[in-house]
Amino acid sequence: MTRKQDRLIDEIAALKRARNAIILGHNYQPGIIQDISDVVGDSLGLSRQAAESDADVIVFCGVDFMAETAAILAPEKLVLFPDRRASCPMAKMATAEEVRGKKAEFPGSVVVTYVNSSAAVKAESDICCTSANAVSVLRSIPEDKQIIFVPDMHLGEYAARITGRDVILWEGYCPAHHHVTPLEVEREMLRRPGALVLTHPECPLDVIEISDAALSTSGMLDYARESDALDFIIVTEVGMLHPLSKQNPGKRFYCPSASLICPNMKLTTLSSIKHALEGNLGVVKVDSKTAQRARLPIERMLAVPRDS
Ligand code: SF4
Structure with missing residues (x-):
């Protein structure tokens, strides 16, 4: 200092x-x-x-x-x-106008929007989700409803895979997580034998598939605290190593890819x-009309039980 x-x-x-x-x-x-x-x-x-x-x-x-x-x-x-x-570049990959267009294309569908989105996009949505509750949110939607997932295609694909739901994916992504590859993670696994791999679901599915767990940032903190393991490969933005190391003295955390940094x-x-x-x-x-409309999908999300 x-x-x-x-x-x-x-x-x-x-x-x-x-x-x-x-x-x-x-x-x-x-x-x-x-x-x-x-x-x-x-x-x-x-x-x-x-x-x-x-x-x-x-x-x-x-x-x-x-x-x-x-x-x-x-x-x-x-x-x-x-x-x-x-x-946030990912939040910019969906606009309110585009979401309105997609809803018009699939009338009666339910728009699930990741909180990593603008207030204007949330205002066009039926329900929000986070990386921690995307699976629960999808499960809360009636089976006969078509789901449009905005804007992160990787989180949407992961939640669709876990729930078995057919989901229309937006083509947005987080540049920091999108570019990490299975090869980079496998190389780190060779360097750190025995380390557990914890991956954020904003990463591509082929990276999640070779991981021990797919977790939000808060999920990673819980997992690392409760685990007996000492070594962890953390496949999310590199800043996450700071709270993990601070909260778990004696445990070691490694970042497998130089792409895992968000300059913003x-x-x-x-x-x-x-x-x-x-x-x-x-x-x-946030103008009061947009804020009022954006609040509703957030409140609907907060009402969804975690393991529904
Ligand atoms: S890491 Fe950066 S680009 Fe990625 S979702 Fe978060 S804020 Fe957006």
């Missing part, structure tokens, strides 16, 4: 106290941002924290759709997003957090 970083951390702490603010940090954020966050977690868990917290100001360290979801679930709070450039997740800095808090920069606003 440099003296400049120490000073910035002190300044951020003082601003947080003065403004009754909390900092929420995603599991893929740089380690130093995770370390100064009041809560670290996955996108939906953080948005729930935003809604439940007594804070007046939420500084959301992640990417744009996450800050939007926090603003939807906590409309009475001021949500600040430190770096406007931190957008790394844009948040201590300076940008300080400036956001000082000057109310990066205020996240």
Whole structure:
């Protein structure tokens, strides 16, 4: 830690106290941002924290759709997003207009939308899902309904495979997870004999098939904590190694591919957090009509029992 970083951390702490603010940090954020966050977690868990917290100001360290979801679930709070450039390429792969077009093509279908999507796309959807509950959400949909899964084709394909449902897949993907290959994972397995392979379902199915478990980021943390194994190959964005290592001293975590990095997740800095808090920069606003419509599919998702 440099003296400049120490000073910035002190300044951020003082601003947080003065403004009754909390900092929420995603599991893929740089380690130093995770370390100064009041809560670290996955996108939906953080948005729930935003809604439940007594804070007046939420500084959301992640990417744009996450800050939007926090603003939807906590409309009475001021949500600040430190770096406007931190957008999610996968969320941009579906627009509200395109989703309306697909619904018109398949009338009566149910649109299931991964939370990694814009508020406008959520507003066109019937129900949302996360990587942790996509399977449960698909199982909750009546058998006679056609499902359109937006925007992540890999998560949709994985959930379709597990549930045996016929799903129309959107052609979106997360660039960080999409490019990892079975060969890269197998090479890492040779380097780390005995290591368990935990893979995020945003990865292609052929990578999931050679893994020990397909898990969301929160699922990986639970799995690593409860497992007796000491070595894990973690097939998700490299930032995840930080909370895993921090929460499991004595266990070792390895990233198998150089592609597993999301540059947008790394844009948040201590300076940008300080400036956001000082000057109310990066205020996240979702217009009330869109927010109201987007809230409904999120609430439907939250009502689905985990193992339905
Ligand atoms: S890791 Fe992938 S899904 Fe997550 S923010 Fe980055 S591009 Fe989007």
